[in-house]
Amino acid sequence: xxxxxLDDLRATLPDEALREVGDAYLAExxxxxxxxxxxxxxxxxxxxxxxxxxxxxxxxxxxxxxGGGTGLVGGQTxxxxxxxxxxxxxxxxxxxxxxxxxxxxxxxxxILADVQSAAAQADRLFxxxxxxxxxxxxxxxxxxxxxxxxxxxYGNARDLCLGIEAVMxxxxxxxxxxxxxxxxxxYDLKGLLIGAEGTLGIITAAAxxxxxxxxxxxxxxxxxxxxxxxxxxxxxxxxxxxxxAFELISGQGLRFLAETDLPVRPPFDEVPEWSVLIxxxxxxxxxxxxxxxxxxxxxFDIGLVSDGVIAQSEQQRHDxxxxxxxxxxxxxxxxxxxxxxxxxxxxxxxxxxxxxxxxLRREEDLRINCFGHLxxxxxxxxxFPVEGRTKADYAGRxxxxxxxxxxxxxxxxxxxxxxxGVGRLKVGVLERYGDPTKLAAMRAIKDALxxxxxxxxxxxxxxx
Amino acid sequence: xxxxxLDDLRATLPDEALREVGDAYLAExxxxxxxxxxxxxxxxxxxxxxxxxxxxxxxxxxxxxxGGGTGLVGGQTxxxxxxxxxxxxxxxxxxxxxxxxxxxxxxxxxILADVQSAAAQADRLFxxxxxxxxxxxxxxxxxxxxxxxxxxxYGNARDLCLGIEAVMxxxxxxxxxxxxxxxxxxYDLKGLLIGAEGTLGIITAAAxxxxxxxxxxxxxxxxxxxxxxxxxxxxxxxxxxxxxAFELISGQGLRFLAETDLPVRPPFDEVPEWSVLIxxxxxxxxxxxxxxxxxxxxxFDIGLVSDGVIAQSEQQRHDxxxxxxxxxxxxxxxxxxxxxxxxxxxxxxxxxxxxxxxxLRREEDLRINCFGHLxxxxxxxxxFPVEGRTKADYAGRxxxxxxxxxxxxxxxxxxxxxxxGVGRLKVGVLERYGDPTKLAAMRAIKDALxxxxxxxxxxxxxxx
Numbered sequence: 001x002x003x004x005x006l007d008d009l010r011a012t013l014p015d016e017a018l019r020e021v022g023d024a025y026l027a028e029x030x031x032x033x034x035x036x037x038x039x040x041x042x043x044x045x046x047x048x049x050x051x052x053x054x055x056x057x058x059x060x061x062x063x064x065x066x067g068g069g070t071g072l073v074g075g076q077t078x079x080x081x082x083x084x085x086x087x088x089x090x091x092x093x094x095x096x097x098x099x100x101x102x103x104x105x106x107x108x109x110x111i112l113a114d115v116q117s118a119a120a121q122a123d124r125l126f127x128x129x130x131x132x133x134x135x136x137x138x139x140x141x142x143x144x145x146x147x148x149x150x151x152x153x154y155g156n157a158r159d160l161c162l163g164i165e166a167v168m169x170x171x172x173x174x175x176x177x178x179x180x181x182x183x184x185x186x187y188d189l190k191g192l193l194i195g196a197e198g199t200l201g202i203i204t205a206a207a208x209x210x211x212x213x214x215x216x217x218x219x220x221x222x223x224x225x226x227x228x229x230x231x232x233x234x235x236x237x238x239x240x241x242x243x244x245a246f247e248l249i250s251g252q253g254l255r256f257l258a259e260t261d262l263p264v265r266p267p268f269d270e271v272p273e274w275s276v277l278i279x280x281x282x283x284x285x286x287x288x289x290x291x292x293x294x295x296x297x298x299x300f301d302i303g304l305v306s307d308g309v310i311a312q313s314e315q316q317r318h319d320x321x322x323x324x325x326x327x328x329x330x331x332x333x334x335x336x337x338x339x340x341x342x343x344x345x346x347x348x349x350x351x352x353x354x355x356x357x358x359x360l361r362r363e364e365d366l367r368i369n370c371f372g373h374l375x376x377x378x379x380x381x382x383x384f385p386v387e388g389r390t391k392a393d394y395a396g397r398x399x400x401x402x403x404x405x406x407x408x409x410x411x412x413x414x415x416x417x418x419x420x421g422v423g424r425l426k427v428g429v430l431e432r433y434g435d436p437t438k439l440a441a442m443r444a445i446k447d448a449l450x451x452x453x454x455x456x457x458x459x460x461x462x463x464x
Numbered sequence: 465x466x467x468x469x470l471d472d473l474r475a476t477l478p479d480e481a482l483r484e485v486g487d488a489y490l491a492e493x494x495x496x497x498x499x500x501x502x503x504x505x506x507x508x509x510x511x512x513x514x515x516x517x518x519x520x521x522x523x524x525x526x527x528x529x530x531g532g533g534t535g536l537v538g539g540q541t542x543x544x545x546x547x548x549x550x551x552x553x554x555x556x557x558x559x560x561x562x563x564x565x566x567x568x569x570x571x572x573x574x575i576l577a578d579v580q581s582a583a584a585q586a587d588r589l590f591x592x593x594x595x596x597x598x599x600x601x602x603x604x605x606x607x608x609x610x611x612x613x614x615x616x617x618y619g620n621a622r623d624l625c626l627g628i629e630a631v632m633x634x635x636x637x638x639x640x641x642x643x644x645x646x647x648x649x650x651y652d653l654k655g656l657l658i659g660a661e662g663t664l665g666i667i668t669a670a671a672x673x674x675x676x677x678x679x680x681x682x683x684x685x686x687x688x689x690x691x692x693x694x695x696x697x698x699x700x701x702x703x704x705x706x707x708x709a710f711e712l713i714s715g716q717g718l719r720f721l722a723e724t725d726l727p728v729r730p731p732f733d734e735v736p737e738w739s740v741l742i743x744x745x746x747x748x749x750x751x752x753x754x755x756x757x758x759x760x761x762x763x764f765d766i767g768l769v770s771d772g773v774i775a776q777s778e779q780q781r782h783d784x785x786x787x788x789x790x791x792x793x794x795x796x797x798x799x800x801x802x803x804x805x806x807x808x809x810x811x812x813x814x815x816x817x818x819x820x821x822x823x824l825r826r827e828e829d830l831r832i833n834c835f836g837h838l839x840x841x842x843x844x845x846x847x848f849p850v851e852g853r854t855k856a857d858y859a860g861r862x863x864x865x866x867x868x869x870x871x872x873x874x875x876x877x878x879x880x881x882x883x884x885g886v887g888r889l890k891v892g893v894l895e896r897y898g899d900p901t902k903l904a905a906m907r908a909i910k911d912a913l914x915x916x917x918x919x920x921x922x923x924x925x926x927x928x
Binding site for chain 1: 567608611615620622623632638639643645647650651652653658660664695699702703747748807808809811837840841842878879880881882883884886890898899901902903904905906913924
């Protein structure tokens with residue numbers, strides 16, 4: 001169905017800024033639902049984005065900003081409507097590198113892997129790292145305040161951004177591409193747009209923080225008796241500094257690797273029920289292997305670890321990381337009943353895992369793969385069918401199981417969305433568990449900045 | 465003059481929540497102006513704050529939140545009106561310490577030095593550190609997104625805060641005292657209230673981030689040929705890690721120490737025109753003195769430093785820091801014509817110092833004391849009378865001199881307020897140099913969250 005405004009839009013923009021409406025823009029990684037679009041536009045810069053936004057604002061047409069399309073909560077997917085889908089793919093220049101300042105200026109359509117490379121070429125580190133880094137774009141990563149494996153040391157996407165350029169729902173351009181470490185000149189509009197999932201404006205460029213590249217890195221997988229011991233080991237590791245990732249892995253995740261015929265195995269004779277993957281990045285004079293050996297020895301002495309492997313080469317580091325990074329693919333093959341992206345106060349993690357697991361098992365016969373960024377209290381606590389059954393067999397039970405997890409998280413002052421955001425998937429959950437005063441303030445801010453409700457309507461807040 | 469609502473307010477609150485209106489609450493550190501108040505209230509918790517806010521909202525009475533009263537831009541000082549001044553002094557409990565999580569929960573009225581002590585007692589570091597730490601309170605420090613000497617390594621106040629409890633202009637309580645490292649559940653209301661200088665609500669408690677305490681620390685003062693070399697030295701120092709402060713000191717600042725009879729002297733025979741103070745804090749196995757010696761030797765070889773002193777004891781560290789920390793007192797005694805709190809992109813710092821100094825000297829015969837947190841690009845670039853003249857002699861020239869500095873900063877994409885905020889002092893400067901789109905968004909947010917305009921009116925944004 002062709003929207004009646006399409007010819008007008010064509011007349012407004014250069015030909016090359018219009019894209020075919022198609023699967024590439026409407027599909028969604030988990031296939032939970034399918035988006036729709038009246039037009040797909042690919043503006044080249046903030047001025048063209050502004051033209052599109054003014055066009056849409058004048059006619060009350062919704063706009064869905066689209067980065068790499070890798071979001072897992074439907075923020076980039078508006079079903080049952082004919083919005084203008086605005087892809088950042090033509091804004092992918094790296095505008096400037098300032099190694100002496102540890103700053104990189106990039107456009108919103110830059111792919112994360114390219115940003116990482118540009119930083120590396122300047123002998124710097126851009127530490128944002130996550131599974132979809134080959135596809136995800138900076139604009140989307142900032143709009144969702146993305147997390148990943150290095151948050152423990154370097155923070156979330158919001159922490160890695162010094163300034164942004166963005167187009168507001170009025171079409172006005174916010175020129176906030178500052179590269180300052182201290183700047184207290186009014187409200188933190190940058191921080192508000194970051195994490196707003198495209199509902200308050202469209203980020204078109206960003207000034208990103210760089211860091212010195214670690215001179216040497218080390219990786220170890222260690223077997224722990226349980227989550228409590230893993231947390232003690234984390235404390236111990238952090239006291240010596242340099243910990244850039246600390247990942248929890250459950251036996252269930254490792255068994256899924258074998259079950260789904262993925263050619264990756266943990267480096268132990270027996271599959272450990274709980275293990276952790278530790279990554280160190282050290283400066284000059286550091287010796288990560290020695291530091292990991294000392295950590296292992298001290299932890300072994302007091303029973304915090306029972307077995308472990310320390311990578312002796314880059315290949316071995318890669319192989320250990322492959323174990324962790326292949327688990328999501330195994331999950332996909334098994335087919336989760338419910339996927340979660342939760343976070344908890346660190347000291348509440350063991351009690352949550354125990355309490356929630358008991359409650360779920362009482363309710364239903366299922367398998368739990370609990371893994372994730374333990375250093376941040378961020379768990380992917382995902383529920384799977386027992387062997388011989390499939391996701392479909394649990395169709396009627398998913399909602400209640402999801403609710404149990406959300407309740408157990410809320411009871412421990414945790415979050416139902418640690419790093420993936422609210423999108424369209426969790427609007428109801430936010431309404432239920434979010435602080436009512438915060439929700440009222442969010443609604444007031446949304447109405448004030450986007451009075452016509454055109455920016456990604458239905459994401460984060462229910463459209464009305 | 466007694467406001468006609470005072471008896472009603474007395475009837476609303478417990479007796480002990482009312483304070484005498486007096487100098488302690490109306491004076492302002494630099495004596496630039498004097499505040500006024502119809503009443504001073506000292507609520508004990510968020511519920512009592514909420515009562516006061518509802519009382520004020522119903523009658524349209526302005527509220528000025530008041531922390532330690534140490535702000536330098538008049539944010540805590542509303543002249544020519546009879547607001548309710550709300551002091552946080554009775555909310556000073558440390559509610560909880562979570563060493564395993566590196567989190568501390570404190571009420572807004574906690575004095576910074578007490579928070580630092582509480583962290584130290586739990587063998588942790590709370591890194592916010594600044595001159596007024598014995599008086600400034602956490603609520604005010606967050607509301608102004610305070611900076612200080614450790615921003616380079618640990619970030620500004622906003623970066624050190626995981627969650628807040630706050631009372632909104634409606635009187636509703638935002639219960640956002642989360643202690644999560646990852647939490648993407650809607651807009652960053654916490655980050656918006658932090659740095660809003662009390663114009664969007666009143667912070668009543670905060671969850672603060674703690675860090676491992678450095679095992680060993682070292683301090684050095686090194687003489688550099690100029691700001692450019694100082695920046696190269698900073699890069700070199702950062703490559704080895706552990707730099708927690710990097711302060712620039714000008715010869716003018718050191719000469720002021722002697723001129724004002726302050727009993728503190730730099731450890732060099734001749735007063736160096738430019739020097740830096742470097743502080744290292746290292747983990748287990750680190751040797752800060754050795755690291756500083758290596759840094760000095762390498763920098764000396766390539767002409768980045770010409771002289772230097774490395775502290776050999778805690779007393780010597782203290783003495784070196786005393787040089788830096790006594791400069792503001794010397795400034796006060798000399799009497800600045802104009803004080804600035806600016807920041808610049810790091811690589812623009814040398815050009816700014818050169819260009820702005822030339823332009824000012826062409827305009828007026830004056831002395832410049834340029835010092836500050838070079839690692840953050842944050843300079844206190846303050847203008848003083850030449851010997852034999854006083855501040856008063858320049859009275860008619862201050863505005864034009866201030867404008868020159870602001871222009872030179874803006875031309876290099878810097879900020880006219882790095883760490884002190886906008887307050888009432890810089891409302892006009894923000895209107896002139898702020899991004900118009902950001903200003904419009906700020907106004908829309910202010911009107912949406914505080915439609916009656918009762919929260920600290922006239923701070924940050926002009927009241928209307």
